[in-house]
Amino acid sequence: xxxxxxxxxFAALCAFAxxxxxxxxxxxxxxxxxxxxxxxxxxxxxQAVADEFMLANPGIAIELSSPSTDYIELFNGALxxxxxxxxxxxxxxxxxxxxxxxxxxxxxxxxxxxNQEQLASLDDLLPVVREYYSIGGTLYSVPFNASxxxxxxxxxxxTAAGIDPETPPTTFEEVLAACAAIMAAPEPPSACMNFPxxxxxxxxxxxxxNGLIADNxxxxxxxxxxxxxxxxxxxRIGEWYKAMDDAGYLTYSGTPxxxxxxxxxxxxxxxxxTINSTAGVSLFQRFSKIQSxxxxxxxxxxxxxxxxxxxxxxxxxxxxxxxxxxEQTQAAVDxxxxxxxxxxxxxWHQGTGYIPTRISSIDALxxxxxxxxxxxxxxxxxxxxxxxxxxxxxxxIMGPSAEVRGVLVEALQSIIDGGETPADAxxxxxxxxxxxxxxxxxxxxx
Amino acid sequence: MEDSPRxxxxxxxxxxxxxxxxxxxxxxTEWDGFVRLAAWFWAGLSAAPQSLSNxxxxxxxxxxxxxxxSLIIGALVGIGMTWRxxxxxxxxxxxxxxxxxxxxxxxxxxxxxxxxxxxxxxxxVAAAETIGGWVITALxxxxxxxxxxxxxxxxxxxxxxxxxxxxxxxxxxxxxxxxLFVFLYYPSVQTILxxxxxxxxxxxxxxxxxxxxxxxxxxxxxxQSSFVTTVLITLAIVTLSLAIALGVAVLASQKVRGASIYRxxxxxxxxxxxxxxxxxxxxxxxxxxxxxINYVLTSGFGAEVSWLRTxxxxxxxxxxxxxxxxxxxxxxxxxxxxxxxxPELLEAAAIDGANKPxxxxxxxxxxxxxxxFFLLITNVTYSFYGIYGVVDALTxxxxxxxxxxxxxxxxxxxxxKLYEDAFTPGAPIGSAAAQAIILFICIAGLxxxxxxxxxxxxxxxx
Numbered sequence: 001x002x003x004x005x006x007x008x009x010f011a012a013l014c015a016f017a018x019x020x021x022x023x024x025x026x027x028x029x030x031x032x033x034x035x036x037x038x039x040x041x042x043x044x045x046x047q048a049v050a051d052e053f054m055l056a057n058p059g060i061a062i063e064l065s066s067p068s069t070d071y072i073e074l075f076n077g078a079l080x081x082x083x084x085x086x087x088x089x090x091x092x093x094x095x096x097x098x099x100x101x102x103x104x105x106x107x108x109x110x111x112x113x114x115n116q117e118q119l120a121s122l123d124d125l126l127p128v129v130r131e132y133y134s135i136g137g138t139l140y141s142v143p144f145n146a147s148x149x150x151x152x153x154x155x156x157x158x159t160a161a162g163i164d165p166e167t168p169p170t171t172f173e174e175v176l177a178a179c180a181a182i183m184a185a186p187e188p189p190s191a192c193m194n195f196p197x198x199x200x201x202x203x204x205x206x207x208x209x210n211g212l213i214a215d216n217x218x219x220x221x222x223x224x225x226x227x228x229x230x231x232x233x234x235x236r237i238g239e240w241y242k243a244m245d246d247a248g249y250l251t252y253s254g255t256p257x258x259x260x261x262x263x264x265x266x267x268x269x270x271x272x273x274t275i276n277s278t279a280g281v282s283l284f285q286r287f288s289k290i291q292s293x294x295x296x297x298x299x300x301x302x303x304x305x306x307x308x309x310x311x312x313x314x315x316x317x318x319x320x321x322x323x324x325x326x327e328q329t330q331a332a333v334d335x336x337x338x339x340x341x342x343x344x345x346x347x348w349h350q351g352t353g354y355i356p357t358r359i360s361s362i363d364a365l366x367x368x369x370x371x372x373x374x375x376x377x378x379x380x381x382x383x384x385x386x387x388x389x390x391x392x393x394x395x396x397i398m399g400p401s402a403e404v405r406g407v408l409v410e411a412l413q414s415i416i417d418g419g420e421t422p423a424d425a426x427x428x429x430x431x432x433x434x435x436x437x438x439x440x441x442x443x444x445x446x
Numbered sequence: 447m448e449d450s451p452r453x454x455x456x457x458x459x460x461x462x463x464x465x466x467x468x469x470x471x472x473x474x475t476e477w478d479g480f481v482r483l484a485a486w487f488w489a490g491l492s493a494a495p496q497s498l499s500n501x502x503x504x505x506x507x508x509x510x511x512x513x514x515x516s517l518i519i520g521a522l523v524g525i526g527m528t529w530r531x532x533x534x535x536x537x538x539x540x541x542x543x544x545x546x547x548x549x550x551x552x553x554x555x556x557x558x559x560x561x562x563x564x565x566x567x568x569x570x571v572a573a574a575e576t577i578g579g580w581v582i583t584a585l586x587x588x589x590x591x592x593x594x595x596x597x598x599x600x601x602x603x604x605x606x607x608x609x610x611x612x613x614x615x616x617x618x619x620x621x622x623x624x625x626l627f628v629f630l631y632y633p634s635v636q637t638i639l640x641x642x643x644x645x646x647x648x649x650x651x652x653x654x655x656x657x658x659x660x661x662x663x664x665x666x667x668x669x670q671s672s673f674v675t676t677v678l679i680t681l682a683i684v685t686l687s688l689a690i691a692l693g694v695a696v697l698a699s700q701k702v703r704g705a706s707i708y709r710x711x712x713x714x715x716x717x718x719x720x721x722x723x724x725x726x727x728x729x730x731x732x733x734x735x736x737x738x739i740n741y742v743l744t745s746g747f748g749a750e751v752s753w754l755r756t757x758x759x760x761x762x763x764x765x766x767x768x769x770x771x772x773x774x775x776x777x778x779x780x781x782x783x784x785x786x787x788x789p790e791l792l793e794a795a796a797i798d799g800a801n802k803p804x805x806x807x808x809x810x811x812x813x814x815x816x817x818x819f820f821l822l823i824t825n826v827t828y829s830f831y832g833i834y835g836v837v838d839a840l841t842x843x844x845x846x847x848x849x850x851x852x853x854x855x856x857x858x859x860x861x862x863k864l865y866e867d868a869f870t871p872g873a874p875i876g877s878a879a880a881q882a883i884i885l886f887i888c889i890a891g892l893x894x895x896x897x898x899x900x901x902x903x904x905x906x907x908x
Binding site for chain 1: 646648653733737744750752753840841846850855866873
């Protein structure tokens with residue numbers, strides 16, 4: 001009696017375990033992104049597009065999740081899951097991880113699996129955006145959320161210093177001149193300018209001068225083996241950091257890459273000028289009203305009038321993992337192109353502030369008068385449209401780019417905090433970064 | 447209240463039903479996990495014959511000149527250390543026992559030597575690697591020698607109180623053994639293996655480099671500076687946190703109204719994780735007026751201090767934040783310890799004419815020594831392992847020392863560097879594994895040292 005009851009329970013459990021195998025399942029794909037924080041409605045925007053896609057394709061189920069709000073954790077977690085055979089189908093990968101994603105062998109290039117019609121639709125992408133995600137002529141991923149640095153300034157402080165708030169500085173020299181005026185004002189801020197100490201801005205300034213960060217065409221024709229931190233272009237940037245710091249114009253929170261902290265400093269009126277990402281435009285606009293800061297937005301200053309090559313793109317793109325069934329891969333590619341088509345590209349921009357990546361969506365938004373109402377976004381888009389789309393502003397890709405960027409940040413810190421000369425700091429950074437690249441290449445091989 | 451048999455039965459049944467329901471719930475919700483765990487164990491077991499034949503093939507291919515040194519060192523360690531162990535014991539057959547020690551040593555030496563593929567006994571390796579290889583072989587020899595000595599010195603087993611059902615005992619031990627194996631021993635072995643390879647996370651390609659990761663760490667100026675920084679910061683954290691905690695605990699133990707409320711508030715910071723502590727202190731110490739302290743300094747004195755941008759100050763900010771974080775833990779133990787100090791002793795000393803400081807330093811402090819010793823070990827461990835969050839939130843290891851940080855970062859402590867090297871994409875994870883091993887050896891060594899030389903000064907109350 002007792003035994004048979006146990007047996008029944010056991011049989012029921014077995015049935016429970018086997019049951020899913022017999023159910024008729026649709027093609028299920030999964031996508032991981034970083035917008036999972038509480039109150040982050042950007043995840044909801046993606047979910048809405050996924051719902052629309054599933055309605056149009058009843059045979060496909062899309063599971064969206066956000067295991068981490070940090071690009072690096074998301075990437076590491078997804079690849080560790082892939083090691084266990086549980087890889088998500090689509091991963092949102094930050095631009096700095098591009099070479100590593102290629103080298104990992106965990107992904108299939110989109111260019112190899114998308115159909116002709118889908119690939120043709122990519123001609124619509126902004127050239128500078130398309131260039132970043134093509135390596136050796138192969139398109140690996142589809143750009144999704146693109147961002148750019150912008151200059152934000154306090155118009156009230158400009159007026160108080162006797163500078164026309166409608167003609168903000170556009171070059172390093174003009175920033176120095178404006179700072180001299182601002183710090184000479186009757187009630188100057190504690191410093192003229194603050195911005196995150198990060199590798200992202202120097203990378204822009206190198207691209208603007210049509211210079212390269214790394215050899216082998218920024219690591220695009222072959223793996224990068226050396227960085228050009230000792231180039232005259234980089235020296236010009238280092239000298240500007242030093243000049244700004246020596247004059248007492250430049251400050252930062254003390255923690256590198258502190259985008260949020262620098263934004264807070266600026267909005268608390270302790271500085272007159274700051275640099276931040278386009279992804280922060282909405283936040284800056286909202287909080288400047290609360291703080292009664294008369295906010296001005298301008299393009300990122302250039303190293304000089306001769307530096308006209310334009311910026312590079314930041315942000316992330318969507319990658320398809322290897323090891324899926326052909327149906328899953330097909331569904332993933334279809335969904336990626338659905339998510340980034342003109343209509344959704346526009347909605348994504350309007351909902352998040354990320355730059356639209358398609359020429360057609362920029363045209364449609366311009367026609368609808370969106371940019372007239374949102375001049376901040378107009379500047380970001382114009383800045384990207386003006387970029388040449390050559391190898392310099394395609395940006396450098398390196399396997400250990402996180403480490404190399406860290407070394408550049410330490411070089412900049414040692415210039416403004418440690419009192420090192422730019423030449424010494426950048427030469428030391430080059431030798432450290434080259435050693436890192438050499439070690440990476442010796443391990444990963446060809 | 448006397449437990450009636452009926453009540454007891456009800457109680458037992460409730461617990462039993464609870465355990466069954468909970469286990470069933472766990473089994474159903476985590477079914478996939480259990481299946482995978484079982485499959486993993488099964489894969490390991492079914493690969494055993496293959497592994498054995500791999501090991502045989504390895505030894506067949508190993509040049510004798512490379513194998514010989516590990517056998518000799520193992521045997522020498524075995525004979526020498528066994529002789530030292532049995533010197534004062536009466537052994538019926540001492541020569542045979544010594545030879546046994548030699549055999550056990552030579553065999554045991556193979557465990558780690560084979561793990562590192564006897565690579566340190568290749569003719570062309572650097573001197574540092576050869577010496578490292580001797581140390582590893584000697585350590586490996588000890589692995590089986592220690593149980594061997596325990597066997598030699600075994601006492602006659604008394605049958606009283608002996609647990610007869612061995613199988614049942616192992617069944618009870620199984621959950622602990624499985625989790626120890628899955629979460630401790632297996633990852634440790636994997637870490638050791640990883641530390642012998644050059645690998646870039648998360649790319650799978652790896653290259654065997656013998657002790658290369660350890661050698662380059664020893665030569666790396668940045669790693670050396672991390673080591674010194676860790677020692678300095680640990681010294682400061684441990685000294686300050688113990689001294690302040692003792693002072694606060696003495697104050698909090700005074701008989702004042704609402705003392706228990708004060709004590710609760712004092713323990714509060716320990717409930718926060720180090721990362722939260724770091725974020726709180728960042729809000730205090732930030733530069734450029736976004737930080738509270740600099741805001742007050744500027745409005746009060748018109749001056750600003752670059753706390754996080756000056757190497758020495760940044761170190762102190764890390765120390766202060768960490769001390770604040772762990773203070774509650776120390777106070778908790780000292781308050782408990784102070785309650786255990788017998789008032790009669792203090793009263794007797796007072797009658798003998800000892801003043802308050804004399805009573806504190808001659809009676810209270812020595813009686814607290816078991817607590818101090820325990821806190822010393824936990825605080826050293828915290829300073830080595832626990833301050834990652836504080837450093838990450840406050841300084842990210844900076845500010846750099848020397849041009850572009852060629853001499854390291856002022857607050858780049860070992861655990862922070864290890865984490866950065868392990869989990870930054872594209873970072874050298876083999877080197878990080880080597881760092882993890884070195885860190886483990888440091889902590890194990892320090893703890894052993896403290897048990898050996900500090901504990902002798904500790905008075906345990908009867």
